[in-house]
Amino acid sequence: MTMDYQGNIFRPPSEAYSILLQVTTGCSHNKCTFCRMYKESRFSIKNDDIIMADIDFAAQHCRHQNRLFLCDGDALILPQKRLVKILSAIREKLPWVTRVGVYANTKSIRRKSREELEELRNLGLGIAYMGLESGDDVTLQAINKGSDSARMIEMGKKIRKSGIKLSITVLLGIAQKIRSRIHAEETGRVLTAIDPEYVGALSLMLTPETPLYNSWQKGEFYLLNAAEMLEELFIMLDNTELSDGYFHANHASNYLPIKAKLPADKAATMELISRALQGKINLKPEAMRGL
Structure with missing residues (x-):
């Protein structure tokens, strides 16, 4: 007997050692031009009996993992009563779990x-992961993100005010060269407005069978090189002010791994990027990058 997994399972890098409890399949949006993570999975909410059986399995076999992640692409979209039931069962049957995480859009x-989010927080929902990708409205529309920067700020602040920690991902290179600076500056603006606990910057890697990959093959999309990605990261960080948060670019896709606590490490990290741009620090070889 094992836990029930349907289709491809994805989780944030920071949830690598978490119990993975699949409560939905696919992604409720599933229209972003750069992503094919859930293209083969139709969005659905799994049966409660299956979910509860998986929690029972975890109670027997996952006693050394103190974090749990609710898969798949947007488990927060579950009706409140069902989420409350799931979180309550986790609290009852997995009392050693100290934090539950979830993707959110x-x-x-x-x-x-606000009251419902606070209820979920009180039941153990400790962190939400939200893909911002860009703070530039033109870019958000081009990649079919389904939201604009104002809505991103509003919903990001809503999560923060509920007491649930927020981790935001941004995507270097998604705006091409023509809007690179605007994308970097506007993303910094939005991150500053939301003030999340965590920011994760990823460098765009084109995935076959996505609209963006097809555009690149036709010569309609320009993929930034390593130096251009770093320049964008420099501008983005320069425009980002966090009161007490982490700005990471240590994902496998990045050419220069950085891990900064803001505001304390900002100046030193920008100096590090500057030295890399001057050729004084070796970048990760292309063959070593990964999604």
Whole structure:
């Protein structure tokens, strides 16, 4: 007997050692031009009996893992009563679990009231992961993100005010060269407005069978090189002010791994990027990058 997994399972890098409890399949949006993570999975909510059986399995076999992640692409979109039931069962049967994480987007956050989010927090939901990708509205529309920067700020603040920690991902290179600076500056603006606990910057890697990959093959999309990605990261960090947060670019896709606590490490990290741009620090070889 094992836990029930349907389709491809994805989780944030920071949830590598978490119990992975699949409560939905696919992604409720599933229209971003750069992503094919859930293209083969139709969005659905799994049967409660299956979910509860998986929690029972975890109670027997996952006693050394103190974090749990609710898969798949947007588990926060579950009706409140079902989420409360799931989190309550986790608290009862997995009392050693200290934090539950979940992917979230503006659509699912908007559907929850402040009181409902606080209820979920009190039941153990400790962190939400939201893909911002860009703070530039032109870029957000081009990649079919389904939200604009104002909504991103509104929903990001809503999560933060509920007491749930927020981790935001941004995507270097997604705006091409023509809007690179605007993308970097506007993303910094939005991150500053939300003030999340964590920011993760990824460098764009084109995935076959996505609209963006097809555009690149036709010569309609320009993929930034390593130096251009670093320049964008420099500008983005320069425009980002966090009161007490982490700005990481240590994902496998990045050419220069950085891990900064803001505001304390900002100046030193920008100096590090500057030295890399001057050729004084070796970058990760292309063959070593990964999604």
